[in-house]
Amino acid sequence: MKAKLLEKFREIYGAGGEIRSYFAPGRVNLIGEHTDYNGGHVFPCALTLGTYGIARKREDKKLRFYSMNFEKLGVIETSLQDLIPTQAAGWTNYPKGVMWAFEKRGFAFPAGLDILIYGNIPNGSGLSSSASLEVLTGVILKDMFGFDVSMVDIALIGQYSENNFNGCNCGIMDQFASAMGKKDHAIFLDTNTLQYEYAPVVLEDAKIVIINSKVKHSLVDSAYNDRRNECETALKELQTVTDIETLGDLSEAEFEENKGAIKSEIRRKRAKHAVYENQRTIKAVAALKDKDIETFGKLMNASHVSLRDDYEVSCEEIDILVDLAWSINGVIGSRITGGGFGGCTVSIVKNDAVDGFIETIGAKYEEKVGHKAEFYVVDIGDGARALD
Numbered sequence: 001m002k003a004k005l006l007e008k009f010r011e012i013y014g015a016g017g018e019i020r021s022y023f024a025p026g027r028v029n030l031i032g033e034h035t036d037y038n039g040g041h042v043f044p045c046a047l048t049l050g051t052y053g054i055a056r057k058r059e060d061k062k063l064r065f066y067s068m069n070f071e072k073l074g075v076i077e078t079s080l081q082d083l084i085p086t087q088a089a090g091w092t093n094y095p096k097g098v099m100w101a102f103e104k105r106g107f108a109f110p111a112g113l114d115i116l117i118y119g120n121i122p123n124g125s126g127l128s129s130s131a132s133l134e135v136l137t138g139v140i141l142k143d144m145f146g147f148d149v150s151m152v153d154i155a156l157i158g159q160y161s162e163n164n165f166n167g168c169n170c171g172i173m174d175q176f177a178s179a180m181g182k183k184d185h186a187i188f189l190d191t192n193t194l195q196y197e198y199a200p201v202v203l204e205d206a207k208i209v210i211i212n213s214k215v216k217h218s219l220v221d222s223a224y225n226d227r228r229n230e231c232e233t234a235l236k237e238l239q240t241v242t243d244i245e246t247l248g249d250l251s252e253a254e255f256e257e258n259k260g261a262i263k264s265e266i267r268r269k270r271a272k273h274a275v276y277e278n279q280r281t282i283k284a285v286a287a288l289k290d291k292d293i294e295t296f297g298k299l300m301n302a303s304h305v306s307l308r309d310d311y312e313v314s315c316e317e318i319d320i321l322v323d324l325a326w327s328i329n330g331v332i333g334s335r336i337t338g339g340g341f342g343g344c345t346v347s348i349v350k351n352d353a354v355d356g357f358i359e360t361i362g363a364k365y366e367e368k369v370g371h372k373a374e375f376y377v378v379d380i381g382d383g384a385r386a387l388d
């Protein structure tokens with residue numbers, strides 16, 4: 001892969017100078033959905049799929065970007081003096097946003113860059129192609145200019161740029177997973193304190209299978225921000241009767257005792273999901289440590305029900321995929337993963353059931369929905385890094 005990208009880089013920008021290669025992964029979240037902006041826990045892992053970047057310093061302050069995923073757009077040129085989001089900038093708003101966020105933190109760029117990008121995460125699939133591009137940019141800047149930032153800082157800078165430059169009010173999960181991933185481990189992250197622990201994902205006779213529904217409903221960003229606002233209001237209401245900082249501070253019992261303070265049924269459902277999902281995530285990680293994969297799977301299934309009924313971020317196509325998965329022998333657990341309203345499901349499937357799973361769900365999904373789903377049997381990979 002690297003050799004092909006280097007060749008393309010030289011073809012586009014010319015040879016010479018020090019050319020460096022980088023990679024930042026996408027992620028799949030195993031459990032702990034819509035908890036990261038509610039002070040709860042998440043349990044994502046980095047994929048071996050992700051975004052590659054090749055970069056070289058320039059003598060001037062220009063920035064040139066080229067994506068092998070959008071070859072028709074050609075080279076997109078801007079400059080370090082022009083770090084503002086524009087519609088015309090398209091995908092380059094992500095790397096530009098990260099550069100802008102570095103500047104906000106007081107880093108000064110000694111030179112511009114030529115950058116070539118190639119990603120093998122399907123766009124819009126909810127596997128964090130944009131977070132991986134943000135983290136990739138952070139790693140490029142750190143390495144090229146010797147900036148003194150930790151990988152956790154790079155995740156935070158990525159999230160800051162997404163929130164303030166690109167307008168999506170996301171939590172920290174995706175950037176953190178991309179920056180901090182570890183092969184064969186998931187990250188048990190407390191999003192309130194940013195304390196984390198790597199948990200080995202030893203599935204022995206099972207695999208992680210992601211299904212891409214190939215639908216992305218247009219309300220994604222606005223509905224995401226709505227959910228976030230509903231949770232913030234519910235938190236304020238609960239704070240009138242309990243001494244908590246986030247919804248993640250509540251146990252299920254404490255929530256039940258105090259939920260009357262939340263004045264609307266919808267907000268009560270949203271907060272219920274955030275509280276119960278956080279507790280499910282803690283229980284799921286404990287089950288995994290005990291090698292009790294069956295319990296882990298049941299908690300994944302319960303997570304889906306809660307996301308479907310209480311948080312209302314699923315959709316028909318995703319529910320079809322999850323219902324089909326649940327009906328197949330050898331499926332340990334299955335749920336929607338990521339922000340919702342389309343995107344992907346994640347399932348844990350026994351090795352000897354994987355082929356049948358793909359065949360049966362593939363055929364039935366196409367019959368019901370009218371287009372094909374895509375299947376990825378995935379490995380858990382390392383976090384973002386230079387490739388040399």
Ligand code: GLA
Nearest residue numbers: 033034170171172173338339
């Ligand atoms: C998106 C956001 C994350 C997280 C998930 C839902 O992926 O970017 O921060 O909130 O949705 O768990």
